[in-house]
Each structure stands twice: as C-alpha cells, then as structure tokens.
Amino acid sequence: MKFLGKQTVFIWVSLVILVLDSLFIAINYWQDKDDLQRTLEMEGKRLQTAFHISQQMTLSNMSQLATFVANDPEVRMLFGAAVNGLESQGYDYASDTIDELRKQLYNEVSSSWKKMTEQYHVRQLHFHTGPGSTSFLRVHKPEKFGDNMDNLRHIIVDVNRDGIPRTGLELGRIYSGLRGVVPVFDHQMNQVGALEAGTSYRAIIQLLSESIKASVAVMMKEQRVEEATWVRPEEALKTHCGCFIEASSDDSLKYLMATETPFSRHDFQLRTQLINTDKGAFAVTHFGIQDYIGQRDQHTEPVGRVFLWYPADELLNDMEADTWLNVMIALVGFIILEVILYLALRFSQRHLRREVRRRTHEVEQLNEQLMLQASTDALTGLYNRRFLTQRFEEEFERAKRKDIPLSMVILDLDHFKQINDTYGHSTGDQVLKQVGSYLKSMSRKYDVAARYGGEEFCVLLPGCDQQTALNFAERLCTGFRKTIAIEEGNTRQAVTCSVGVCEKHYATSADQLLSLADAALYAAKQQGRDRVVVYEKRPVRKGTKVDA
Ligand SMILES: Nc1nc2c(ncn2[C@@H]2O[C@H](COP(=O)(O)OP(=O)(O)OP(=O)(O)O)[C@@H](O)[C@H]2O)c(=O)[nH]1
Numbered sequence: 001m002k003f004l005g006k007q008t009v010f011i012w013v014s015l016v017i018l019v020l021d022s023l024f025i026a027i028n029y030w031q032d033k034d035d036l037q038r039t040l041e042m043e044g045k046r047l048q049t050a051f052h053i054s055q056q057m058t059l060s061n062m063s064q065l066a067t068f069v070a071n072d073p074e075v076r077m078l079f080g081a082a083v084n085g086l087e088s089q090g091y092d093y094a095s096d097t098i099d100e101l102r103k104q105l106y107n108e109v110s111s112s113w114k115k116m117t118e119q120y121h122v123r124q125l126h127f128h129t130g131p132g133s134t135s136f137l138r139v140h141k142p143e144k145f146g147d148n149m150d151n152l153r154h155i156i157v158d159v160n161r162d163g164i165p166r167t168g169l170e171l172g173r174i175y176s177g178l179r180g181v182v183p184v185f186d187h188q189m190n191q192v193g194a195l196e197a198g199t200s201y202r203a204i205i206q207l208l209s210e211s212i213k214a215s216v217a218v219m220m221k222e223q224r225v226e227e228a229t230w231v232r233p234e235e236a237l238k239t240h241c242g243c244f245i246e247a248s249s250d251d252s253l254k255y256l257m258a259t260e261t262p263f264s265r266h267d268f269q270l271r272t273q274l275i276n277t278d279k280g281a282f283a284v285t286h287f288g289i290q291d292y293i294g295q296r297d298q299h300t301e302p303v304g305r306v307f308l309w310y311p312a313d314e315l316l317n318d319m320e321a322d323t324w325l326n327v328m329i330a331l332v333g334f335i336i337l338e339v340i341l342y343l344a345l346r347f348s349q350r351h352l353r354r355e356v357r358r359r360t361h362e363v364e365q366l367n368e369q370l371m372l373q374a375s376t377d378a379l380t381g382l383y384n385r386r387f388l389t390q391r392f393e394e395e396f397e398r399a400k401r402k403d404i405p406l407s408m409v410i411l412d413l414d415h416f417k418q419i420n421d422t423y424g425h426s427t428g429d430q431v432l433k434q435v436g437s438y439l440k441s442m443s444r445k446y447d448v449a450a451r452y453g454g455e456e457f458c459v460l461l462p463g464c465d466q467q468t469a470l471n472f473a474e475r476l477c478t479g480f481r482k483t484i485a486i487e488e489g490n491t492r493q494a495v496t497c498s499v500g501v502c503e504k505h506y507a508t509s510a511d512q513l514l515s516l517a518d519a520a521l522y523a524a525k526q527q528g529r530d531r532v533v534v535y536e537k538r539p540v541r542k543g544t545k546v547d548a
Helices: 002-070 073-089 096-120 154-162 201-212 222-228 253-258 292-296 313-375 385-402 416-423 425-442 466-483 510-526
Strands: 124-129 134-138 166-170 177-185 191-200 215-221 243-248 271-277 280-289 304-311 406-413 448-453 456-462 485-488 491-494 497-503 532-534
Touching: 002 073, 002 096, 002 166, 002 177, 002 191, 002 201, 002 271, 002 280, 002 304, 002 313, 073 096, 073 124, 073 134, 073 177, 073 191, 096 124, 096 134, 124 154, 124 177, 154 166, 154 177, 154 191, 154 292, 166 292, 191 201, 201 215, 201 243, 215 222, 222 243, 243 304, 253 271, 253 280, 253 304, 280 313, 313 385, 385 406, 385 448, 385 456, 385 510, 406 425, 406 466, 406 510, 416 425, 416 485, 425 448, 425 456, 425 466, 425 485, 456 466, 466 497, 466 532, 497 510, 510 532
Parallel strands: 497 532
Antiparallel strands: 124 134, 124 191, 166 177, 177 191, 215 243, 215 304, 271 280, 280 304, 406 456, 406 497, 448 456, 485 491
C-alpha cells in the first residue's frame, strides 16, 4: 500500500498513456481498414466499368459481323428470294424450293461462319423471318428451322418491326446470348427479315477475364432461366444466391460460393467486400445485369448478377503489417514516455524532498530563534525572567530528587536610579548591557544567568553548595566594580552591586529559595551595598552569618 501510495501518480499517468496509446492503435487500425475498403470499392468500380466496356465491345462485334453478312448481295438475293417464296407458298418452310434456297444461303455464308467462330467466338448465326420471329436458317445448326421464337427473341421481333439494328443480352433455350441483330434487305431494299450474330458468356468469359484482369462469373436468375431454357441447367450450377452459374472464368468460384457471401439474393447493387475462403481472401465485386427486354421495358429487377474477384491476401498482409507497425510505434512510444515519466517523477520527488528538508531546517531555525527570543532579554542578551522561573523550578525539583546542592545568587545594581538621572537612560542601558556580558563571562555552561527585572539579575548555580556559591558571589561582586563602569572623557565611575546568596536546603520550593536570596540581597543593601550576604537563617555580611 505504501508503494502504491508513492507510485499513484506514476500509475495513473501510465494508465492515461496506455489508454491514449490503445486509442492510437485502434484509430489507425480503423483508418487502415477504411482505406482498404475504399481502395477495394474504387477497384470494384473500375472492374465494373471494364466489364461493361468489354461486354459492349462484344455486342458491337456481333452487330458488325451480322452487318457484314447481311450486306453480302448474294445473301440478300437468296434470303429475299426465300422470303418472297414463303409469302407466295403460304409459309411452308420445308418445301423443296425453300429448302434449296436455304441450302444455297448456307453454302454462301458457311465460309464466313467458320472464320467467325474461330476468330470472333461467334456461336450463333441465325436468319429470321418476320413479322415476329420465325427461324429460317440456323447456320450453326442448319437442320433445325421453321420454329416460332416470338416469345424468346425480342430483339429479332423489334428489328423485324422497325428495321433498326439492335444489340443486347437475351436468355436463350440452351444458354444466354450476347446478340447483334441487323435487318436484311432484298435488292429492292425491302426488309425481308433479320440476321442475328451471337455469342455466349461461356465462349468469351476467359477473354473477358483477361481483359479486365480479374476472375469473372455471370449468373442468371433461377426463375428466368427456368422460364427461358428448354433444358434446365444442372443442379450443380445452382447457387445459394438464387442463380444458376451461366459462365465462370475460374474454379475458385466454388470457394466463394461455399462461404456465406455478404451479397443477399435480393441485392443487386454494386458492392465490394473482402471474403475469406479456404483458399485465402478474395476481394469480390458484385452487381446486377439487365437483359435486352429489361433495359427496353426498364424493369427494376435485373436478370442476373456478375461476380468479379481477385486474390486479396497481399492487401490483407500489407494492412496487417501496417497494424503491427502501428503497434510497435505505440509500444516504443509508450516505453519512451514511461521512462521520461519515471525520470521526471524521480527528479521532482528528489527536488521535493530536498525542498522539504530545506524548509524544515528553516522552520527549525526560526523556531530556535523564536524560542531564543521568547526566553531572552533583548537588552542584555541574558535569559529573561520567564525562562529563569521555568528552569529554576525544574532545577529545584531535580536537585531535591537527586539530593544535590543548588544555589541562587541574586544581584541588584546600586543607586542605578542615580546613574539614569545623572547620565541619562541610554547610558543606563549601556551599563545594563555591560552587566549582561559580564554575567555571561562569569557563568559556567550549565549556570542560568538571567535578568530578573529592571536592574536586578539572578544567577542560578546547579550543583553549587552554599560555600561555593558564596565564593562565586564574592568573585562576582569584586569583579563587578572593576569591570562595570561609566567612562566619560578621563573620568571613570565604577558601578557596584549588592548580592544575596541562598542555598536550596533552606527552602522547600523554588519560590521560597528566591525569596530567601532576595532577603539576603535586601540585607546587603541595608548593610551599605557593594557586598555579598549569604542567607543562613539570618543573612550575614560577607562571610559573617546574620539573621535575616
Ligand atoms: N536605563 C534603564 N533604567 C532602568 C531600567 N529598568 C529599570 N530602570 C531604572 O532603575 C532604577 C531603579 O531604581 P531603584 O529601585 O530606586 O533602585 P536604586 O536607585 O538602584 O537604589 P538601590 O537599589 O537602593 O541601590 C529606576 O530608576 C528605574 O527607572 C532599564 O531597562 N534601563
């Protein structure tokens, strides 16, 4: 507890530093996380744009290839003849004449078709007659024709209606197609039908992936797929997002699909998230895609969704390294601040202790001075009456207890009033000062020389019996007249004193001893002054015992 008490400041300040340090780490961590998420989102936007551009270019290619074939004069002539024949024969797609024209048309385009599949990944080249959409020639599957596709090929229906070329994504009976559709005109520039060049996501997914530099997967809504396709896609392609996998550039999609992705089946907004899988972390961007009919009729519900992803372990490692760096900085900062704090506290404590010692010493000195002032007579520098009374009582009790001698010598200046009157009060003061110095010089270390009042002085002599005290008093009295004097020019007037002496065994109290010494002094005055009288039942003149 004592240790805690002393170190309280250190502990509290350390705690504050620790809290601030932790805040520093937490804020930096959240900021790094925020920065990472922002970077991912920007990258996600870039990927989405790249995907749309690539898809648009594919559609544009399909449209150009369809235009190229549809503008071939031989194609226009053969298809025109076929359509006119159909009109005149009552739309018998299987008649010999029509079959012959179909074969010729096939032969005309088959060389271009080969090139288209190899170089441009075209999967469908399909002539349709209008109104609406009836298959005339599937170059990719020439044996199948004559079926009505009004409910499926909306682009064809629209192009056959107004003759304006169109592109778009459409769900097909086998797979979804990215189609470019153009009108076909005969030599009289009458529109006789429409030509569709199309590809699938499966055919171009690798190219897409390479061009946008990320893995790609396109998924179509389960319900729309079921409505459109002849053959339901295998169950394995079904995902918990409520979609079938239309095409995927990468195997790692299965790891993504195995996790609880944060993209709900109803969310088609552009979102980018970090997802941890068994094969590491991936940055995944997700958004909805719309088909031709959805775009045309402005449906809110997309037809499917696109996933774009790339490995993000490196990004996470960088962030982790940043976090550790911040932890290290905070730790080093904490240690440095702790050392500074410790040294500062030590220094200030030492300074404080020194200051306390200095102040205590000053106070002690002041107390000593005050004690001295309280016990000293200001004029003579001797002890004052209060101090004498206190010490006298203590010494008397001690002497009585230990049965050791104690004597009191009381001394009064002779005719001091006359000195004052003759030489002035300040000369009187000078005389009193001389007496003070004289008594100090005559006293032993343990004697108590005091000014009792006015021109009256006492010397308490512990351990002195009557004879010793008498000898001392006589030495004092004789020396007094030689030492204390008023000097004016060549004249010197000696000052004398009368002395009373009494030893302790005549008294029962300090007060009484003082009274008896005073009685002896009185006797000395009575007997003519400048002498010593010792109390012995009766005060006597120097060496002579008299009654008090
Ligand atoms: N200068 C000075 N005079 C003092 C002081 N204290 C007392 N006195 C004077 O000391 C004088 C004492 O006079 P008295 O009591 O008549 O005694 P005395 O004249 O010495 O006569 P005896 O004692 O009978 O020899 C008075 O005039 C006081 O005013 C002091 O501190 N300074």
